[in-house]
Amino acid sequence: MGSTTDGLIAARGFVVLEDDQRYFPPYDAIPVARRAALAEHAGLAEALQSLAGRIDAPTIQRLNHEVDGRRRDPRDVAAEFVKTLF
Secondary structure, three states, rough: OOOOOOHHHHHHOOOOOOOOOOOOOOOOOOOOOOOHHHOOOOHHHHHHHOOOOOOOOOHHHHHOOOOHHHHOOHHHHHHHHHHHHH
16 A cells, blocks of 8 residues: 555556545645745745646656656756746
8 A cells, every 4th residue: 555646656567546435535735834934935925826736646656756766856856847837
């Protein structure tokens, strides 16, 4: 058992089965930040909001695979992903 966003699913050739009984809740990414960080960095709230609803489970799995399966630096993977959005 694992998470549908686990990067090793693709790396190990596993297949995610359909959860037709809805046993597991959906995995939705949401932007989260401390109030102090939002106050300190102008534009941070807007930047985070621009990501809302744009990162689905298959995308997270692909990004996790880059880090876990291909051993890439998470910062590089995140930076490349953000560039594809804008």
